[in-house]
Amino acid sequence: GQQLNQSPQSMFIQEGEDVSMNCTSSSIFNTWLWYKQDPGEGPVLLIALYKAGELTSNGRLTAQFGITRKDSFLNISASIPSDVGIYFCAGYNTGNQFYFGTGTSLTVIP
Amino acid sequence: NAGVMQNPRHLVRRRGQEARLRCSPMKGHSHVYWYRQLPEEGLKFMVYLQKENIIDESGMPKERFSAEFPKEGPSILRIQQVVRGDSAAYFCASSRGPTYQPQHFGDGTRLSIL
Numbered sequence: 001g002q003q004l005n006q007s008p009q010s011m012f013i014q015e016g017e018d019v020s021m022n023c024t025s026s027s028i029f030n031t032w033l034w035y036k037q038d039p040g041e042g043p044v045l046l047i048a049l050y051k052a053g054e055l056t057s058n059g060r061l062t063a064q065f066g067i068t069r070k071d072s073f074l075n076i077s078a079s080i081p082s083d084v085g086i087y088f089c090a091g092y093n094t095g096n097q098f099y100f101g102t103g104t105s106l107t108v109i110p
Numbered sequence: 111n112a113g114v115m116q117n118p119r120h121l122v123r124r125r126g127q128e129a130r131l132r133c134s135p136m137k138g139h140s141h142v143y144w145y146r147q148l149p150e151e152g153l154k155f156m157v158y159l160q161k162e163n164i165i166d167e168s169g170m171p172k173e174r175f176s177a178e179f180p181k182e183g184p185s186i187l188r189i190q191q192v193v194r195g196d197s198a199a200y201f202c203a204s205s206r207g208p209t210y211q212p213q214h215f216g217d218g219t220r221l222s223i224l
Binding site for chain 2: 030031033035040041042043044045048050088090092096098100101102103
């Protein structure tokens with residue numbers, strides 16, 4: 001069945017470094033979403049993307065809707081300790097079915 | 111996560127008992143989704159409901175699990191005769207519409223089975 005594959009699975013970075021992660025699907029998506037989940041809490045929506053090629057920022061976060069519509073990217077600039085958490089991509093395919101990615105666990109070392 | 115309210119936050123049940131998890135969607139949202147999450151794993155879709163209708167229950171186990179979203183009141187996820195394997199975090203999300211709308215999540219109910 002449909003899967004959203006995220007990479008990398010986990011990242012360990014120094015505070016201040018930039019972070020990049022991506023999400024790929026086997027089929028075309030109409031909407032891409034990026035969420036962050038902290039321990040013991042629900043996922044929080046960070047960025048929503050609706051058009052191929054769209055580039056959207058939310059503070060130090062920037063996400064892009066891939067031109068092929070089969071991938072999306074999330075970048076975090078100048079990471080800080082509170083960026084620690086699990087980042088999930090999600091999206092709706094052309095059949096309006098919603099899928100979650102496998103998650104990228106981010107650890108920021110002060 | 112202000113807006114989507116789930117209760118209780120933690121629920122402990124003994125094997126064989128029933129568990130009822132409640133979810134009130136964000137104001138203006140009429141679409142509700144339930145997910146299950148095991149430790150160190152992603153969210154697994156269970157069921158999608160609109161008011162008084164189950165739209166997609168393809169992720170829901172065929173036995174012991176049921177969900178409803180009545181005309182008035184919260185959505186309820188009900189697990190009968192719980193077993194140890196039901197221990198997990200259950201998240202509810204809501205959206206404004208059915209088509210390509212972002213889902214907003216509650217903080218979940220952590221179900222522990224003794």
